[in-house]
Amino acid sequence: MRNPCHAVEADDLMTRPDPDVITGAPDRVCRQLEAVRALAPLIAGQRNDFDGGRRLPDAVFGALADAGLFRLWLPEALGGPELSPFEFMRVVEAASALDGSVGWLVGNGGGMSRIGGYVDKAVAGEWFSDPRAFxxxxxxxxxxxxxxxxxxxxxxxxxxxxxxxxxxxxxxxxxxxxxxxxxxxxxxxxxxxxxxxxxxxxxxxxxxxxxxxxxxxxxxxxxxxxxxFLGLQPTQPGLLYRMPPSSVFAWSICGVPLGIASGAICSFAELASRKSRPGTRALLRDRETVQATVGRTRAMLRAARAFLSDAMRDLMAVNETGGERLVEARATIRIANANAAETAMSITDMLAASAGAAAIFETCGLERAARDAHAAAKHVAMSPNNYVIAGRLVLGLDAGTARF
Incomplete structure (x- = not known):
């Protein structure tokens, strides 16, 4: 039987083409994505320990580090891959589809490796001399x-x-x-x-x-x-290190909710292929309402991702221009972050509702996906207040926050 998750995973995370502004060798991100895929059995085997320990087991954390997933934005001059923003988001999404906590730490750890582009090269070299640096x-x-x-x-x-x-x-x-x-x-x-x-x-x-x-x-x-914190001068020449730090910081985790949502669609597809509703022998996947829900969540996911990518393209294009165009681009990427988080919550909630009582059990991937998506959306980088900031600027007001 065809794997019901195959279309979601392959199309969304592994073979999706990058926007035309990506730089660097394409096999670079492919290696990272394959590393994520290879860790799936380990993560699945130890996932039950995540909640009880309230942290990743040492074996999982060590495997992520050994795969280089905490060095994604380390400058090439320091031996890092220096992924483009789009390559970075694909890797974070793929990790988050396996597990929200894993993706969150890949986004945070891989994102923080960008400080190699801000501190003195000798200092950064010392900090990242350990391949497991986090x-x-x-x-x-x-x-x-x-x-x-x-x-x-x-x-x-x-x-x-x-x-x-x-x-x-x-x-x-x-x-x-x-x-x-x-x-x-x-x-x-x-x-x-x-x-x-x-x-x-x-x-x-x-x-x-x-x-x-x-x-x-x-x-x-x-x-x-x-x-x-703001207005820092980069020590490396890459565009990544010249972009507004607050925007780059937010981007490092914005792929997490989308990855969780993508993983939830995969979990639901697997569940729907074997589960029937009480009182009927018909599988969930054979019901037209369920088919429509899955189709709608796919559209929502891709639309949210497209908005994020479009916002990042604009930010990169006007980064050197400055002025009002840069201000607008920074505000736009903030609302794209908020929209992605809200979309992920909606997707996981819709799928959980379609799954019925099965979705309340901890053995169901939808249960974890829903609570992880809601938790991720609470981060300030994806806060609904981002809509306020963008609205204020459109209405001729200042941003209303010192951290913009």
Missing amino acids: IASSTGAVGTAIPVAGGYRLSGRWPFGSGAHHAMRFMVLASVRPEDPDSPLLCCYLGRADVTILDNWHVSGLRGTGSCDFEALDIFVPAAHAHP
Whole structure:
């Protein structure tokens, strides 16, 4: 029998052509996608441990690192693949289709490898000399960075440190004048020994990400291990490192909800090929209403992805132009992120409703997909507030946020 998931997986994630602005050898991303595919049995075999441990098992995390999935945006000058934004999103989607927590950490870890394009080459070379290097980041709070000779004394507590239990380094936001809301923010990088991880990740979705709070008290951060949060100057020439950091940061995880939704369609197709509704022998897949739902979710998924890709094409095209066109492009990519998250939630909810009671069992892939999609959509990068920002700009107002 034909695999009901084949069309979804192959078309959406593995063989989908890239937009015409992709640069670099096409086999580069194919190797990454094959690495993701090869990890599917390991992930499936240990998935039940994700929720209980509230983090990825060491074997899974190590396999992701060994496959190079936490180095996707590391500059070529440092031995990384330096994927284009579109190549990056395809890999994150593919990982997220296998499991939302896996995709979330690939997006976060692979996304944070871009800091190799901002810090001094010698510093980045040291940090990424370990092939299993993973940098956890948090922008959900602001610590205090007191200037001292040679650097800063840093203190604070930061939430949502995805992958914290496996991280070798932590990126945090800090201010030299936290009492002043207009004070420029710094990105500071701490070693694992500098932080205390607080085991408070008790959540409904994305449980395997281990996104715990962590804190630091009066830790010295060398000046070479810090840079501005906004307006930073890249140390590498690639376009990726010249684009607005806030837009690139959001892009690093926007593929997660879409990947979860794609995986949910696959899970539903498999379920519908063997499950019948009570009181009838007809399989779910033979019902026209179910067929229409699956068709509609496919259209929704591809439309959301197309909007994201179109928004990124515009951002890349006008990055060097600046001015109002760049402002508009940055606002557009924000609403594309929000739309993708909302679409993913709708898709998983529609499929769960069609599956009936089967979708409430933890043994059903739809149960995990629904709660993971809803959890991912809560991230600030995909917040409905992005619509407010875009609307304000269209109406002739300012963005209404200092982080735009």
